Amino acid sequence: xxxxxxxxxxxxxxxxxxxxxxxxxxxxxxxxxxxxxxxxxxxxxxxxxxxxxxxxxxxxxxxxxxxxxxxxxxxxxxxxxxxxxxxxxxxxxxxxxxxxxxxxxxxxxxxxxxxxxxxxxxxxxxxxxxxxxxxxxxxxxxxxxxxxxxxxxxxxxxxxxxxxxxxxxxxxxxxxxxxxxxxxxxxxxxxxxxxxxxxxxxxxxxxxxxxxxxxxxxxxxxxxxxxxxxxxxxxxxxxxxxxxxxxxx
Amino acid sequence: xxxxxxxxxxxxxxxxxxxxxxxxxxxxxxxxxxxxxxxxxxxxxxxxxxxxxxxxxxxxxxxxxxxxxxxxxxxxxxxxxxxxxxxxxxxxxxxxxxxxxxxxxxxxxxxxxxxxxxxxxxxxxxxxxxxxxxxxxxxxxxxxxxxxxxxxxxxxxxxxxxxxxxxxxxxxxxxxxxxxxxxxxxxxxxxxxxxxxxxxxxxxxxxxxxxxxxxxxxxxxxxxxxxxxxxxxxxxxxxxxxxxxxxxxxxxxxxxxxxxxxxxxxxxxxxxxxxxxxxxxxxxxxxxxxxxxxxxxxxxxxxxxxxxxxx
Ligand SMILES: Cc1cc2nc3c(=O)[nH]c(=O)nc-3n(C[C@H](O)[C@H](O)[C@H](O)COP(=O)(O)OP(=O)(O)OC[C@H]3O[C@@H](n4cnc5c(N)ncnc54)[C@H](O)[C@@H]3O)c2cc1C
Ligand SMILES: Nc1ncnc2c1ncn2[C@@H]1O[C@H](COP(=O)(O)O)[C@@H](O)[C@H]1O
Numbered sequence: 001x002x003x004x005x006x007x008x009x010x011x012x013x014x015x016x017x018x019x020x021x022x023x024x025x026x027x028x029x030x031x032x033x034x035x036x037x038x039x040x041x042x043x044x045x046x047x048x049x050x051x052x053x054x055x056x057x058x059x060x061x062x063x064x065x066x067x068x069x070x071x072x073x074x075x076x077x078x079x080x081x082x083x084x085x086x087x088x089x090x091x092x093x094x095x096x097x098x099x100x101x102x103x104x105x106x107x108x109x110x111x112x113x114x115x116x117x118x119x120x121x122x123x124x125x126x127x128x129x130x131x132x133x134x135x136x137x138x139x140x141x142x143x144x145x146x147x148x149x150x151x152x153x154x155x156x157x158x159x160x161x162x163x164x165x166x167x168x169x170x171x172x173x174x175x176x177x178x179x180x181x182x183x184x185x186x187x188x189x190x191x192x193x194x195x196x197x198x199x200x201x202x203x204x205x206x207x208x209x210x211x212x213x214x215x216x217x218x219x220x221x222x223x224x225x226x227x228x229x230x231x232x233x234x235x236x237x238x239x240x241x242x243x244x245x246x247x248x249x
Numbered sequence: 250x251x252x253x254x255x256x257x258x259x260x261x262x263x264x265x266x267x268x269x270x271x272x273x274x275x276x277x278x279x280x281x282x283x284x285x286x287x288x289x290x291x292x293x294x295x296x297x298x299x300x301x302x303x304x305x306x307x308x309x310x311x312x313x314x315x316x317x318x319x320x321x322x323x324x325x326x327x328x329x330x331x332x333x334x335x336x337x338x339x340x341x342x343x344x345x346x347x348x349x350x351x352x353x354x355x356x357x358x359x360x361x362x363x364x365x366x367x368x369x370x371x372x373x374x375x376x377x378x379x380x381x382x383x384x385x386x387x388x389x390x391x392x393x394x395x396x397x398x399x400x401x402x403x404x405x406x407x408x409x410x411x412x413x414x415x416x417x418x419x420x421x422x423x424x425x426x427x428x429x430x431x432x433x434x435x436x437x438x439x440x441x442x443x444x445x446x447x448x449x450x451x452x453x454x455x456x457x458x459x460x461x462x463x464x465x466x467x468x469x470x471x472x473x474x475x476x477x478x479x480x481x482x483x484x485x486x487x488x489x490x491x492x493x494x495x496x497x498x499x500x501x502x503x504x505x506x507x508x509x510x511x512x513x514x515x516x517x518x519x520x521x522x523x524x525x526x527x528x529x530x531x532x533x534x535x536x537x538x539x540x541x542x543x544x545x546x547x548x549x550x551x552x553x554x555x556x557x558x559x560x
Pocket of ligand 1: 037038120452453476477478479491492494496508510512513514528529530533545546547548
């Protein structure tokens with residue numbers, strides 16, 4: 001069984017983004033870019049399934065600007081077998097990405113697609129569910145556990161009320177949550193090896209997908225600032241302030 | 250123009266997040282129609298009819314909807330959607346699971362987690378863990394939206410008298426099977442709607458030490474939350490996590506104990522009215538957003554706090 005892992009290039013999770021003065025977006029020039037942390041977990045899961053003999057090939061796919069190659073190389077260095085870049089300069093939204101991924105799925109025929117639950121730049125949390133809808137496949141979203149069975153998989157979902165266990169028929173889509181695994185670091189020899197692994201480049205037009213945005217960003221601004229308050233010397237003062245000044249207890 | 254709201258419920262009661270979503274729906278203008286899809290959900294349907302501002306309730310009662318599986322619920326919503334200008338659901342794990350599936354089947358984009366409404370097609374939403382606010386405009390004919398509950402007041406649960414109609418239910422797609430729910434029953438208020446939240450982080454050192462927070466929570470009628478580090482370490486279950494990828498809370502009072510204040514944690518609580526931080530490191534970033542900061546060892550401060558609150 002082949003596994004497809006869509007990976008996104010985003011501003012590194014440790015960077016505090018700055019809103020551009022002209023209100024068109026956030027500063028991404030000269031800012032460290034990395035693989036979306038949830039996508040790292042997705043890649044790790046695919047590798048573990050391959051190591052356990054439950055998958056034969058891992059294909060990482062990224063949609064976006066040419067530099068997304070770097071993100072694919074990271075996936076290859078971790079252990080993916082080959083990469084596909086769907087290259088475009090258009091700012092892609094989840095529906096367009098899901099359509100591009102559907103075209104890639106139809107070409108590659110994977111038995112499982114593992115996505116991150118959320119991209120930490122747009123915080124959309126949509127792509128996996130949309131891809132599942134377009135393919136008519138079942139979806140296991142926000143998973144913290146995955147057990148492959150015969151023709152199906154059992155997944156544990158992190159939901160607001162606790163954990164939900166469902167069984168999904170294969171082929172299927174899963175989106176991963178933070179506690180599924182701890183992604184590995186790529187070793188230097190593996191980084192070197194990854195340079196020789198193949199990356200195929202495709203264009204949205206060739207895949208027959210219209211990527212024009214449906215939801216346009218009009219402006220981006222800083223959130224309202226929250227100012228630091230006061231330090232209190234002891235617990236007694238804290239309780240006194242909460243009772244008489246803030247009046248919240 | 251009418252707005253369809255997919256209600257989150259447990260067949261008996263309507264979840265509070267639905268009430269916030271009704272308020273957002275009412276802001277768009279037009280009629281607000283609530284869809285209650287479940288099994289044996291007549292009680293939830295009746296409760297929905299009493300929500301102020303709701304003009305009609307559609308009840309789809311069938312085995313296929315018993316566990317709110319997206320594969321079954323999405324086609325139901327898609328079938329109803331063409332009669333509406335907007336389809337809304339709370340941005341809870343319930344809404345996040347189902348709505349993108351609805352949007353894709355309708356071939357429209359989704360606007361996730363809106364915190365503001367500028368006009369019927371223009372919305373405000375946080376991006377980059379709330380470090381930026383984007384104003385976006387949807388060009389689609391039907392707008393599919395999830396709503397951030399903490400950004401809209403709850404509609405009154407009583408006072409309405411909407412008509413209840415039944416909606417034609419669909420079959421089970423058979424793609425997915427519900428097996429079980431693993432949840433710890435918790436007598437405390439629910440995290441996302443509690444008036445006071447007290448959360449612990451890695452500084453708590455062990456799950457057992459959360460008893461100290463629980464003692465305070467019981468005195469204050471508060472809910473207990475946690476940072477990701479505390480959940481990852483196994484101190485508390487996953488549904489305690491507050492943050493960018495956990496729950497978004499905005500209580501009257503948020504008390505962060507042994508939490509450093511990473512941007513991903515702040516994303517989930519910085520809209521709280523009053524923030525208290527207890528941390529032994531005076532440089533901890535949490536103090537930059539705290540109204541009241543106490544630099545102290547939590548193992549000393551928490552027992553003192555319990556005692557002081559008893560006075
Ligand atoms: C993609 C992604 C998503 C994430 N999503 C979330 C999320 O939703 N929610 C979330 O919380 N995090 C999230 N994180 C993790 C986040 O970056 C931080 O790692 C996490 O919030 C740290 O938790 P903490 O503050 O409990 O631990 P630490 O950062 O280790 O802080 C512990 C604090 O406890 C204090 N302390 C220790 N001992 C004591 C004592 N005895 N008395 C008083 N104070 C003490 C220390 O001074 C320190 O400030 C995410 C990260 C990524 C990459
Ligand atoms: N441009 C992209 N290229 C490849 N995969 C993507 C892209 N954008 C999103 N994804 C996948 O979809 C997941 C969820 O993203 P989102 O729906 O944008 O929050 C990510 O973790 C990726 O697995």
